[in-house]
Amino acid sequence: MYAQMVDTGLKEVRTADDMPPEERAFQARIDADIKIEPKDWMPEAYRRTLIRQISQHAHSEIVGMLPEGNWVTRAPTLKRKAILMAKIQDEAGHGLYLYSAAETLGISRDQMLADLHAGRAKYSSIFNYPTLTWADIGTIGWLVDGAAIMNQIPLCRCSYGPYARAMVRICKEESFHQRQGYDIMLAMSRGTDEQQAMAKDALARWWWPSLMMFGPSDAASVHSGQSAAWKIKLLSNDELRQRFVDQTVPQADFLGLTVPDPALRWNDETGHYDFGAIDWSEFHNVIKGNGPCNRDRLQARVNAWDEGAWVREAAMAHAEKRAAGAARAVASIQQQGRTA
């Protein structure tokens, strides 16, 4: 998902016997669905895992603006351009809500960005693929934002208050993203032969990377157990992936597009779609930094940060100068009051 393979730093799920009394009380609150708030006591591993998960999620929102930004100047109409800009602005907002939530755990914004820029923090594998045609923008909204919603709705109920509240805001805004994507796909799949070919090609390229967004299969997902006990992961990777396939295949059918998986078929017994094996070597390769766009994406972020430094410094200098001026004015009025 937007946060994939989040390391808990623990080898196995903590049991009540492992826990000192304060941790037992903490786990009891989580089990009773009481939210954990910033000033409450929490185990260090919970705090560190949440910082990793929330910052990874925030970085994904911010890096996720790059593949879409590629098409702002080339959107086919003014209306589509305005919509795309609104969507990209939302992604920036989502990143900001999430950075704020992570900061309540005691990490600074600058530290999170430094970790991203140095390659110590991850972002979702999905944003390392290129956006080659306008149909890619449609497919991202439809599939990538669709997959994000699937993951984020349960997170609205997660145990950490600031994260849960950020997710509520994000989910309210996210379905606009998915619908605008599907709307682009509707137009293209009913358009000229060339547009239909673009729609087909985009689905062929984005389908498998979208399924990989949910992370490794449950059997290979070593940290999921502890994250589930802490209620910062509410549904398993495979459960979410299956829901996504079940929901999305009929939407592709409606568009008249074929999902690029020869093994895909409806299973009457299970009431779900069966689908083919995912190429996990591709996923791990992208996570390691070797996807088609990893270097470009990170370089774009580092450049934006470095080239914006003078703006951040100038704004702060201006604010300090004005505050100093105001303080001098107050002092001089007080001085006059005393001498009068």
Place this chain on the structure above:
Amino acid sequence: MTEWPLWEVFIRSQHGLAHKHVGSLHAPDAELAIRNARDVYTRRNEGISIWVVRSADVVASSPGDKEALFEPANSKVYRHPTFFPMPDEVKHI
């Protein structure tokens, strides 16, 4: 250089309710904090008024004081109107 200070953002929605905390953001001064809050927290007509307060200026109760602060109210159930059963015959009360 050091980060821009953190501000807490409060928004009053359309319907005459009190300002409500919606989140936080970084800004160099109050003026830019309001502008950033407009962009981050009111993209869909969420509000008609914004307050920003430096996070460093917020004084909060501590979780450890929860019992001392809030426990005394638990035993004062007579502060709720439902504490007083009214005869069925008595109306409009």
